[in-house]
Amino acid sequence: MRPILMKGHERPLTFLKYNREGDLLFSCAKDHNPTVWFADNGERLGTYRGHNGAVWSCDVSRDSTRLITGSADQTAKLWDVQTGTPYFTFNFDSPTRSVDFAVGDKLAVITTDPFMGLPSAIHIKQIARDPDDQTGESVLILKGPTGRINRAVWGPLNKTVVSAGEDSVVRIWDSETGELLVESDKEDGHKRAITSLSKSTDSSHFLTGSLDKSAKLWDTRTLTLIKTYVTERPVNAVTMSPLLDHVVLGGGQDASAVTTTDHRAGKFEAKFYHKILQEEIGGVKGHFGPINALAFNPDGKSFSSGGEDGYVRLHHFDPDYFSIKI
Secondary structure (H helix, E strand, O other): OOOEEEEOOOOOEEEEEEOOOOOEEEEEEOOOOOEEEEOOOOOEEEEOOOOOOOEEEEEEOOOOOEEEEEEOOOEEEEEEOOOOOEEEEEEOOOOEEEEEEOOOOOEEEEEEOOEOOEOOEEEEEEOOOOHHHOOOOEEEEEEOOOOOEEEEEEOHHHOEEEEEEOOOOEEEEEOOOOOEEEEOOOOOOOOOOEEEEEEOOOOOEEEEEEOOOEEEEEEOOOOOEEEEEEOOOOEEEEEEOOOOOEEEEEEOOOHHHHOOOOHHHHOOOEEEEEOOOOOEEEEEOOOOOOEEEEEEOOOOOEEEEEEOOOEEEEEEOOHHHHHOOO
16 A cells, blocks of 8 residues: 655644545645645645644535644634635634534534633534625533634534543534533543544444543444553544544654654554454554554545544555455
C-alpha cells in the first residue's frame, strides 16, 4: 500500500473530512488555511483563505457546495466550496473548536472553548439555503460541561447532539430543548480527556478516542458502552470503516514528550482493530509525529491520516485488505 504524500500545510494537521461522494478531501491545520484535495490522486485543488488562527475542524454539506470551518480566531466561516470565497462569518467571544452540519444542512452545531472566564458552549445555528439570507443568530446555546468540548456532532434525525471533551464525559443533549438527556458513566467512561469522536455511517453508534490510551464504541441512542479498544499510547484521532468491521486509531505521545525519549517510542502509526473482537489486526506507519486526524473514504476503499508533521497521507487499500481473515 503506497501512500500518496500530500504537502500543502505549513503546520500540524488538525482535522480531515471527505465529502459524501468521497471524491474530495478537506484538510484543516494550524496554518489558518483549510485546503481541498482530490481524494483519488491527492492533487491539491485549492485553499480557503480568510481565517487568522488555527483551524480546528470543518464539515462539508451533503451536496458539496458549502464548507463550514471553526477556528481559534473566534469565528466559524461558511465558504462556497467551488470558488473558495467565505460568504458568512459567525463571530464568537471565544475560539471555536468543532463544527458539524445537521442532516439536511439546515442547521449546524458549533462549539466554543472556555476563554477569559467564559465557559465552553455548544451553539446551534440556522443555515440558510440562500447565502444572502444567512444570519448569525443562535437557535440554541448549551452550557454545562467544564473544560473544552473537543467534538460535538449530531445524533440520529438531528434530534440530539453528542458532545465530548476535556472532562472525559460523553453527553447527549436534546437539540430542541437543550436538555441533558444522558451522560457517560464514570465506571465505563474514559478516564482522561476525549480528543476525538467519529460516527458510524448510519449514526447508530460512534467511537471516541482519549488520552487514556483507549477508544470506546458507544450506542448513540442509549449511550451504552459496546466495545473498548486498548492501545499503548494516547489516542488523538479515530475513524471507522464504512465497509468492514474495522476501527482505526491514531495518536502518539505529545510532540513535546517525544524528543526527550526514544524516537521509536512515539509509535506514530495508524492502528487497525477489529470492531467486534477488539483485537489489533495491523498498522500503517509513516508519519514523523503524532497522528492528529483520521478519515475513512465513504466508499471504504481508502483512508487518510494527518500528522503533527504537516503531511496528509492518503492510503488506497490493496485488494487483499478486503479479504483479511480474522
